[in-house]
Amino acid sequence: MEKKPHGEDEDGEYSMKLEKFKRLKTPLPASEIKKITGIDYRFMSTMFGIDRESSDKLWIYISKNFI
Secondary structure, rough: OOEEEOOEEEEEEOOOOOOOOOOOOOOOOOOHHHHHHHHOOOOOOOOOOOOOHHHHHHHHHHHHOOO
């Protein structure tokens, strides 16, 4: 994890390098993520967690349709 200065904020900004990260040519819409997982996720923050079962469902869908 890295910490860098961010404007006037004394705490700075934290970041970390993502491993095995690939950008999809076509983003997966929030509505599709909800449909695939069967969970009504709220996409109101920069980052949120998902459970392993949902992760597996999304990975299978992405592998079949985008890779």
